[in-house]
Amino acid sequence: IMILAAKDELLQKPFQKGKHTKVAHKNVAAHEWDREEARNRRQHLISMNAFERHKKFVSDYVLYYGGKIEEFRRSTSKDKTDLDVVRENHRFLWREEDEEDMTWEKELAKKYYDKLFKEYCIADLSRYKENKFGFRWRVENEVISGKGQFLCGNKRCENKEGLKSWEVNFAYVEQGEKRNALVKLRLCPECSFKLNYHHK
Template identity: 65%
Template sequence: MSARLRSLNPYELHKYLVNIYCLNQKGSTELLKRDTAKDRTDLDVIRGNHKFLWDEDDVADTWEKQLAKKYYDKLFKEYCICDLTRYKENKVALRWRVEKEVVLGKGQFQCGSKHCNNVDNLKSWEVNFAYLENRMKKNALVKLRLCPECSDKLNYKSQKREIKRLKKAHKKKKKSKDRNKSDSDESGEEPHTPTVEPSDEPSTSQDTKDATTSSEDSLWKKAPQDIEEKSREEEFEDYLEDLLL
């Protein structure tokens, strides 16, 4: 038997040993299947090493990072494509455009929302995109072209804050009116409205000066108005709105 094994080439010897030691029982061919649990495609490698923005100082020191950087260099980074399916949670996903989308005009001449192809009344938006990358919080200013409906979804949270701010201001104004009304009711007199009687004599410059002085004094005697402090995020949004007008 040993002489027979010596006469076999490596492939035939491999088949013989497999048949003798592995395939003696029914269903034992499953032992020959390769474990594919740890297999990775090029797409898996790119996803694992992808960066939304690569800095000049970033070094691609492994072949995985080199592959991700090569993919990043082929992207078009003028306008973004967004996913607004979770806009009510203030969660918007953004990514750069690929060549096929640039050829079709998606994100520039068509609405930049992933699930919208509207081409009418598009608006340009500059968005402060805050994202988490490698357990680090980062942010970047990106451009979007959206239709009116998707623009409302993008600004869903800021619109709610604007409505809340207006309601708050309206409540303050109403409270001040009620306070003035209660003060007039307590005094038992109606608020006096100054009237000016017509006069044939022309008003002198001294009278004008006295009126100006009295008006300035009344301005200084007024109580300082409450100024609503804005958060840093609201100030940034107001700045962007003024910039895009």
């Protein structure tokens, strides 16, 4: 009998459990199961991006506490694009006082302004009979194509013959303030007539 017992001990591997091990308590099993579930849930959340995680949390909140998902949707009525911001804060000419108390909106508008080419203007002469004119600086594509310098500076005219340079005192209202600027533009004879319609 002693020899058999010793033989059994020799054959038993160090990590091998005994034949009559105790069954784990329910609490231990539940704890292990919870840990495994938490690990899986954490792994699932980590695999999501921030927006998907946010949507899941909101969905869970609505599921547990009630309510409607629409209540969590933010209002887009006050949303603005960069273009809207530039339009609101644009200046035809930036002065030193305009650059005081710069907000990010003003900085964006100033950044756009700095990219404009301010040698010649592009004119809108569509309301010339009312003595109302619109002027703006040229963008890069217009400089490359020659618009406003080698082509007529009227935005609706592509004439390149007989262009004449004009220097105009542009009076305009900006941000509720009257301002003046001396601008140069190149126009064909027909558009030059429109520009000087009230100065015959």
